[in-house]
Amino acid sequence: MHASEDQILIRDAAESFLGDVSSSAAVRAAMARPEGHDPEVWARIRSELGWCGLAIPEALGGLGLGAPELVLLLEQAGRHLLCAPFVSTVCLAANLLQQVADESAQARLLPLIADGRLQATAAMPATPDWASSAASLRAMRTASGWQLDGEIARIPDAGTAGLLLVLARVDGAAQPALFALDPSTHGLQLEALPTWDATRRFHRATFTAVALTTDARIDAPARSADGLKRAAALAQLYLAAEALGCAQQCLDLTVAYVATRQQFGRPVGSFQAVKHRCAEMMIRIESARSGVVGAAQLAATAADTTSLAMDCAMARVLTLDTQFYCAQEAIQLHGGVGFTWEYDPQLYFKRAQAGSHWFGTADALRAEISEALLS
Amino acid sequence: MTEARPALPEDELFRAEIVAWLDAHLCGDYEAVRHRGGPGDEEADPVLRRRWEQELARGGWTCVGWPKAEGGRGLSIAQQVIFHEEYARAGGPGRMGHIGETLLGPSLIAWGTPEQKARFLPGIRAGTEFWCQGYSEPNAGSDLANVQTRCWQEADGSWRVQGQKIWTSLAHESDWIFVVARCVPGSKGSKGLAFLLLPLRQPGISIRPIRQMAGGNEFNEVFFDGAVAEAGHIVGAPGEGWKIAMGLLEFERGLSTLGQQMHFLHEFELVLDAMRRSGRTHDAQLRQRVAQAWCGLRAMRYNALRVLADRADAGLRREALIYKHYWSNWHRELGKLAMDVLGPEADVVSDDPLIRRLQQLFFFSRADTIYAGTNEIQLNLIAERGLGLPREPRPAAA
Numbered sequence: 001m002h003a004s005e006d007q008i009l010i011r012d013a014a015e016s017f018l019g020d021v022s023s024s025a026a027v028r029a030a031m032a033r034p035e036g037h038d039p040e041v042w043a044r045i046r047s048e049l050g051w052c053g054l055a056i057p058e059a060l061g062g063l064g065l066g067a068p069e070l071v072l073l074l075e076q077a078g079r080h081l082l083c084a085p086f087v088s089t090v091c092l093a094a095n096l097l098q099q100v101a102d103e104s105a106q107a108r109l110l111p112l113i114a115d116g117r118l119q120a121t122a123a124m125p126a127t128p129d130w131a132s133s134a135a136s137l138r139a140m141r142t143a144s145g146w147q148l149d150g151e152i153a154r155i156p157d158a159g160t161a162g163l164l165l166v167l168a169r170v171d172g173a174a175q176p177a178l179f180a181l182d183p184s185t186h187g188l189q190l191e192a193l194p195t196w197d198a199t200r201r202f203h204r205a206t207f208t209a210v211a212l213t214t215d216a217r218i219d220a221p222a223r224s225a226d227g228l229k230r231a232a233a234l235a236q237l238y239l240a241a242e243a244l245g246c247a248q249q250c251l252d253l254t255v256a257y258v259a260t261r262q263q264f265g266r267p268v269g270s271f272q273a274v275k276h277r278c279a280e281m282m283i284r285i286e287s288a289r290s291g292v293v294g295a296a297q298l299a300a301t302a303a304d305t306t307s308l309a310m311d312c313a314m315a316r317v318l319t320l321d322t323q324f325y326c327a328q329e330a331i332q333l334h335g336g337v338g339f340t341w342e343y344d345p346q347l348y349f350k351r352a353q354a355g356s357h358w359f360g361t362a363d364a365l366r367a368e369i370s371e372a373l374l375s
Numbered sequence: 376m377t378e379a380r381p382a383l384p385e386d387e388l389f390r391a392e393i394v395a396w397l398d399a400h401l402c403g404d405y406e407a408v409r410h411r412g413g414p415g416d417e418e419a420d421p422v423l424r425r426r427w428e429q430e431l432a433r434g435g436w437t438c439v440g441w442p443k444a445e446g447g448r449g450l451s452i453a454q455q456v457i458f459h460e461e462y463a464r465a466g467g468p469g470r471m472g473h474i475g476e477t478l479l480g481p482s483l484i485a486w487g488t489p490e491q492k493a494r495f496l497p498g499i500r501a502g503t504e505f506w507c508q509g510y511s512e513p514n515a516g517s518d519l520a521n522v523q524t525r526c527w528q529e530a531d532g533s534w535r536v537q538g539q540k541i542w543t544s545l546a547h548e549s550d551w552i553f554v555v556a557r558c559v560p561g562s563k564g565s566k567g568l569a570f571l572l573l574p575l576r577q578p579g580i581s582i583r584p585i586r587q588m589a590g591g592n593e594f595n596e597v598f599f600d601g602a603v604a605e606a607g608h609i610v611g612a613p614g615e616g617w618k619i620a621m622g623l624l625e626f627e628r629g630l631s632t633l634g635q636q637m638h639f640l641h642e643f644e645l646v647l648d649a650m651r652r653s654g655r656t657h658d659a660q661l662r663q664r665v666a667q668a669w670c671g672l673r674a675m676r677y678n679a680l681r682v683l684a685d686r687a688d689a690g691l692r693r694e695a696l697i698y699k700h701y702w703s704n705w706h707r708e709l710g711k712l713a714m715d716v717l718g719p720e721a722d723v724v725s726d727d728p729l730i731r732r733l734q735q736l737f738f739f740s741r742a743d744t745i746y747a748g749t750n751e752i753q754l755n756l757i758a759e760r761g762l763g764l765p766r767e768p769r770p771a772a773a
Contacts, residue, residue, distance in 0.1 A: 255762050270765035275758035276751070282761050283697040287674045290694060294677025314670040366666035367659070373647065373669055374656050 022080035030083035036201035046116025053114030061111035067299035071241035078245025085157035093120035099231035105218035128360030134176030139168035158203035178219035197354035250326035412469025415739025428502030459634030475499035509554035526556035532606030568616030589738035703743035710737035
């Protein structure tokens with residue numbers, strides 16, 4: 001279970017690229033921009049680095065790699081709080097397309113994502129499954145296609161995306177339907193949410209008699225039930241990897257600080273009261289990393305959906321708890337400067353809280369795991 | 376559960392071999408010690424478990440990682456992992472011989488004389504001589520180098536030992552003890568120590584059991600009053616005792632962790648059984664804790680695979696550094712969860728095998744975070760070696 005040479009290359013390249021373009025100063029500059037990211041950096045990620053195609057099959061224009069490689073990238077993205085629509089495009093939209101969409105939609109859309117021409121997004125649910133986001137959006141058959149009414153509470157990067165994927169309930173159908181639409185479609189209103197975590201932008205979407213053609217519905221009904229579960233599991237895994245990177249950076253910032261900050265004539269990091277807390281952070285981070293790496297390896301095999309969902313939930317549970325723990329420890333162990341705007345722990349703290357209910361809370365995921373264990 | 380680890384065809388053949396052997400031999404009388412003798416349960420039927428050691432030896436399943444030239448099976452790392460995993464999966468009894476097999480044997484292979492190897496390795500391999508470890512003393516716990524037990528050489532070359540060891544696991548079930556003792560009078564810390572091998576049954580040694588909180592006596596105090604070690608039974612030179620003692624601990628590097636994890640999985644399943652039996656499966660808070668325990672179990676498994684995937688610098692790797700703290704605290708939590716799953720029933724001394732096992736788990740797992748480096752020592756090691764934070768002040772060696 002160790003990284004291959006290619007994987008190490010991918011990780012190191014990401015680390016060095018993001019160290020340049022997603023420094024603390026760059027993150028703060030991106031946060032202040034209306035779109036929430038630096039378009040130039042996002043363009044380089046899409047065209048120069050080809051990250052969007054990493055986990056898309058070669059036949060569809062991607063690199064044909066998978067979860068083990070993607071989690072390495074995402075860990076670095078989390079570590080550097082990368083402000084870019086990468087997670088929304090790759091971990092939500094492309095993932096949903098790969099697991100749920102029919103072949104013609106895949107053939108049409110995935111190559112555009114893979115080569116960087118298309119920025120896409122999908123709802124970020126507040127429960128562990130994706131289908132729940134369909135509860136507030138209703139699709140009705142019309143003479144010319146479909147009509148959508150309702151709302152979606154949170155869609156990341158919707159303000160700059162070229163394609164929006166939404167799940168909507170259809171009366172009488174057990175599974176929600178997946179629609180692909182242009183965010184500028186008539187009747188669709190996007191409202192930017194001024195979130196405390198400004199490193200990821202969210203919109204609320206209101207659908208009022210949004211008329212779509214028949215071919216806007218793109219799910220493959222035969223595999224949509226299983227596909228939605230797999231897609232949600234993978235999204236959890238990807239978010240787990242990102243959270244892991246956030247936690248690691250909280251530890252690294254803290255260790256760097258306590259090793260240099262002097263009180264009582266010695267570095268505060270030499271006091272057990274401080275060093276033991278740093279060690280606790282490392283224990284949680286490394287065990288969570290084992291969970292993420294293991295779940296990603298499982299995702300690269302033909303594992304059944306239940307095993308995959310349980311392992312991805314495990315990775316998410318461990319990283320969610322670890323991320324918040326490390327963010328709050330970072331603030332505490334930085335002392336007074338820990339709660340200032342100038343130092344970075346606050347950025348990771350806000351991200352940790354915001355992320356604590358993306359795809360369900362740790363408690364909700366544990367409830368799902370216990371159901372699988374005890375049923 | 377699905378495995379995320381590529382296996383070679385010969386590894387799978389090997390797996391089939393050990394599975395078949397265990398299936399054919401771990402039955403009949405031995406049924407009584409299946410899943411028994413693990414941490415917290417080490418006193419379970421020592422007589423039968425000793426016989427089992429000899430059964431294993433006849434099948435060639437002791438000392439599987441030793442080189443063939445030393446009488447071992449010469450298994451690759453991957454196959455040793457498979458062996459431990461399948462052994463635990465089948466409920467193989469806790470290994471009475473593990474101190475000899477995993478600690479002393481490899482040390483003798485590395486540093487022993489040809490005579491020492493010839494004298495001691497066959498007994499370890501055959502499951503006929505059992506060893507215990509004489510390191511800790513009343514004033515040398517976390518500060519292990521503060522050993523006060525003395526030793527000196529007589530005119531005939533033999534060694535005499537005077538002092539006391541403590542927390543000696545299964546001393547009363549063992550035949551031999553290896554001891555770190557101070558051979559240079561007035562020396563301090565890690566300097567001036569010798570590593571000696573002594574038979575336990577001799578006039579100069581007395582063993583006193585330490586009764587633990589659950590009533591068992593796995594640990595002992597061992598008193599040395601002019602106890603004798605033969606002239607040839609010193610490993611390394613006088614003064615090299617610390618090197619041998621610490622080197623020996625290096626041999627315990629995670630090979631059995633997958634087996635341990637499999638054993639933990641078994642205990643976790645016992646907790647689930649108890650939860651179903653007690654009718655508490657709908658208790659939302661217990662369910663949260665059960666799920667959390669399962670997450671920890673999976674993380675430990677993947678962590679062990681990470682450790683094993685790259686053993687070249689295993690001692691320095693972060694995942695290896697955190698493992699002891701992680702598993703011991705996880706195990707302790709599981710013990711508490713088991714009691715809370717049982718509810719008031721947990722408070723009554725029980726003859727029910729399931730309840731008794733879980734009660735043992737609860738009490739004994741309190742020791743897990745203390746022996747082999749306390750939580751606090753582990754946190755020091757992690758902070759210093761893993762994060763490069765300043766070292767704790769240590770006494771200068773004389």
